[in-house]
Amino acid sequence: YFLISNEMSFSIFPAAVLESTLKAAQFFGLLNMMLMLWFTMAFLDVKQNVSWAYRMLQSVFLVPAGLLLALPFVSYQAMGKVISDAGLVVILSIIISGIFVWIKGYRPARFFIPAWGFFLLGGIIYALNFKGLFPYPFIGNNAAQAGSAIEMLFLSIAIADRVKYLVDQLKLKEMKRQKQIQDLEHNFLLAEERERKRIASILHDS
Numbered sequence: 001y002f003l004i005s006n007e008m009s010f011s012i013f014p015a016a017v018l019e020s021t022l023k024a025a026q027f028f029g030l031l032n033m034m035l036m037l038w039f040t041m042a043f044l045d046v047k048q049n050v051s052w053a054y055r056m057l058q059s060v061f062l063v064p065a066g067l068l069l070a071l072p073f074v075s076y077q078a079m080g081k082v083i084s085d086a087g088l089v090v091i092l093s094i095i096i097s098g099i100f101v102w103i104k105g106y107r108p109a110r111f112f113i114p115a116w117g118f119f120l121l122g123g124i125i126y127a128l129n130f131k132g133l134f135p136y137p138f139i140g141n142n143a144a145q146a147g148s149a150i151e152m153l154f155l156s157i158a159i160a161d162r163v164k165y166l167v168d169q170l171k172l173k174e175m176k177r178q179k180q181i182q183d184l185e186h187n188f189l190l191a192e193e194r195e196r197k198r199i200a201s202i203l204h205d206s
Contacts, residue, residue: 033064044101053097060093108162115154122147
């Protein structure tokens with residue numbers, strides 16, 4: 001995908017198949033958007049934490065899925081304009097979901113938000129550079145890759161944090177279960193003692 005998007009594939013693929021390689025870049029871009037949305041829903045457990053955000057992500061998921069189906073029938077240039085807008089919508093939906101899940105108290109979202117923030121920043125700089133609006137071409141040309149690299153770093157930390165969070169949740173559930181067992185044992189002993197006293201009282205009266 002990066003070979004094609006940075007025009008490095010032009011020297012590899014013959015001109016006759018250039019149009020199809022550009023279409024391949026769009027295919028992978030759309031597929032990537034769908035995977036990003038799926039990953040967000042799974043990682044943040046959005047369905048349990050913020051139900052409206054889950055519905056929003058599901059709706060946004062239909063956008064790249066629909067474009068993927070339309071890809072063979074739309075020209076590369078026309079699809080390119082739509083894909084860039086769709087990508088922005090996807091990233092903003094992911095960041096918004098992460099913010100609200102974090103507000104809800106889901107700890108792993110604290111690393112998830114900056115990860116996608118850097119990814120979005122890299123994409124914006126790359127787009128500005130592509131339009132000639134960014135003053136540093138070297139940074140602009142590599143902004144998307146740099147943003148993705150920083151995103152991967154933060155997501156790695158986020159995944160480790162999520163594993164720790166899940167382990168902590170399991171420990172908390174185990175502690176609650178142990179306390180429930182102890183409470184049941186205590187109530188059983190109290191009930192047993194009351195029954196002994198009742199029987200003793202009946203025998204004494206008899």
